[in-house]
Amino acid sequence: MHGLVPYSIQSFVIDSYGADAWGRIGRAADPRFGRFEAMQTYDDAVVEGVLAAACREFNKRRSDLLEDLGTYLISNPRQRITRRLLRFSGDSFADFLLSLEDLSDRVALAIPELRLPVVIVRQKSSSCFDLRVEPGMRGYGLVLMGVLRAMADDYGALVLSDCIEGPDGAATLRLELLDPRFARPRDFELSDRP
Template sequence: MNRLIDHALRAFLARTYGPDLARFVADETDVLRALPELPVVEFATAGLSRAANYVSKPTSEMFEDLGAWMTRIEPIRRLLRFSGRDFHDFLLRLEELPGRSHLVLPRLGVPALTIKAEDRSVWLIMADPDPAWQHLLMGIVRSMADDYGALCVISVEAAGIRVDVCDDQFAEGRRFMLQEAAVAGALS
């Protein structure tokens, strides 16, 4: 599992900050890769903390940037967009994220989420709050708001993330179809 996370971290750092930072972090975390029992979150936190120190950025922001970067990977974006017809629906279905993640990566350990909706606010509450997961999820939500064309304010408060949706049709969202154009053409 840590090899997969290591690969994702290297790709994120190389594409976002350049290959030099990715190599620096890879060299620094070689010892950690040899420890298969190290939990995924601790492994990722160690690598992102080194990268954050290198670029003088808080580790929480690195996790948020990682979450946003993940949504630009088209298969992940498509799975997330499949979760809801609009941004509000997407937020309400995030409760299913841990189960869906478990189907693909059983050892990832995405914390359980409870969703509470109040008027234009949606709370994403974690059973066991973890700052790494909170900020990663915050990055995913921020990026998906852009993808749907929604304007919102996102903040971490106590055990959860509060999303205040100001306008769910603020801008034109990215185009989304259930099947990619190449696949759709081949099926016609």
């Protein structure tokens, strides 16, 4: 697995719960464990082990933790680049949802080694969207749901969403766009001027 995935989990835990919590999780998962590097590759089992240890540490369900991770990736100021890169995909939230079909290619264009599952988007009505996540990466659909909820906030849209995950990582997400202009969207400038 590309290191960016476990590195994101690590950043999420450290920024949300502190470095001590991360240290305990790491030791619980593997006494020899040091830290994840974003640009390395890791065994899937190592990442799953750390995730399981994190659920025990915080007494949280895996699905809740993964969804929180997705939200963190967009809404935490330390992760502003993720949010920015996603905002390039669409001018409105509906636009953004439809563009999710390109997400895997878009990510691969930036980091060829990071292969995210393909997402197929079906617009059922003007306000209902079905997202089918192809199998391959367990938990991806749940993280994506957290991402989508945070992106909806970013675009100022009000949505209802849920996610059903299969054992092989395939997932189905349902989104209902209740109000595309519920709140003022956060600004997005084409050029990054921090």
